[in-house]
Amino acid sequence: MSETPTTAEVARRVDVTPATLRRWVRDGVVPVERGAWTPASIAHARLVARLRARGHSLEELREASQAGRLAYGYVEDLFPEPERTHSLRQAARACGMPPKLIERIWRAAGLSGDSLERITDDDLDLLRHMAAVIDAGFPLVAFLQLVTVYGQALATIADAEVRLFHLFVHEPMMRDGRAELEIAEAMGGLAGNLLPLAGPVMERLHQRALGHFIGQDVVGHLEAEGDGAELGRVRVTIAFADLAGYTRLTEEAGEEEALDVVERFVEAVQLTLPSDARIIKTIGDGVMVICADASSLVDWAVGFQTFYAPERPLPRIGLHCGPALYRDGDYYGRSVNLAARVGARAAGGEVLCTETVVSAAGPHLEFEHIGEVKLKGFDVSTDLYLARSAGEAP
Secondary structure, X not given: OOXXXXXXXXXXXXXXXXXXXXXXHHOOOOOOXXXXXXXXXXXXXXXXXXXXXXXXXXXXXXXXXXXXXXXXXXXXXOOXXXXXXXXXXXXXXXXXXXXXXXHHHHHHOOOOHHHHHOEEHHHHHHHHHHHHHHHOOOOHHHHHHHHHHHHHHHHHHHHHHHHHHHHHHHHHHHHOOOOHHHHHHXXXXXXXXXXXXXXXXXXXXXXXXXXXXXXXXXXXXXXXXXXXXXXXXXXXXXXXXXXXXXXXXXXXXXXXXXXXXXXXXXXXXXXXXXXXXXXXEEEOOEEEEEEOOHHHHHHHHHHXXXXXXXXXXXXXXXXXXXXXXXXXXXXXXXXXXXXXXXXXXXXXXXXXXXXXXXXXXXXXXXXXXXXXXXXXXXXXXXXXXXXXXXXXXX
């Protein structure tokens, strides 16, 4: 192929006829600068072809192109199509894993089963690494859970990268009225410079987090020695914290302002948590927190209410300590459900907890027994306690 490809050569690469490609250029659907096919315009044509195959009209695509919304086509060239692929059976022979096991691992990672029909060299290298982990003796049941967590976490990271790039790079360029090809080339250059930096940043953050949790695990084993926990279950303290009256706030102040309130709340939780606690997930306007030490978590909860008191709406927090089933990076079971129900019974500004938390707390806190409460989903009533700093007025 010549250094500047002809329309016929580009048409073969895009998989359309030369006449179709010329019509797209003539109608302003595909921008071509002074008649020369650049990498940006070729990528744009490839994206248009894919969108046409999905049923989008030329008028839709022309408007999107002129507004600069199709500039991501050039960024896609950072991930070129593989020169060769392997079948599932070929990959199984190359990495030493049965095809059924490969399919199981692939699904656990959240990858499409259809992608196993065309396994790339990079995919094959990934499968060899996975096979090496299993061959080294890591239990398959644990490895499948680990792969699930990796897949979910990295999908979240990739989604955030694309959305933030769009919001803070692509959108401002469109608002400035820059030309489509100019946007595409600028985005491609920036993405090409940033992409190699993502791996080292994530690797270093992973190493720091891994060191932290190894230390926490050692402490947890020492403190839980002899507690008879079942395999796959761990004894933890669970806290659910959310904002009382958030639905009313959304109606009165609007979704954007309410979302800002939630983001400030979650950030405040994250910044104030003890070192051995972490947010497992956010659920609407609330968070689920896990901690190995009941005493430090209830200390945090009481202190957080004082710290957050000037803000509105007020948080409500519920805590319970007990065995939980650990699966795929999350915690499940009766203890988790109980903590959630305790949190739902708290009023704004309150910390409610069960007796297991009270028994682990220090003397600087006091607990008011509010009685046996029938919680939704539980046949037996639960003793609930209102936690506050010692000497604090009711």
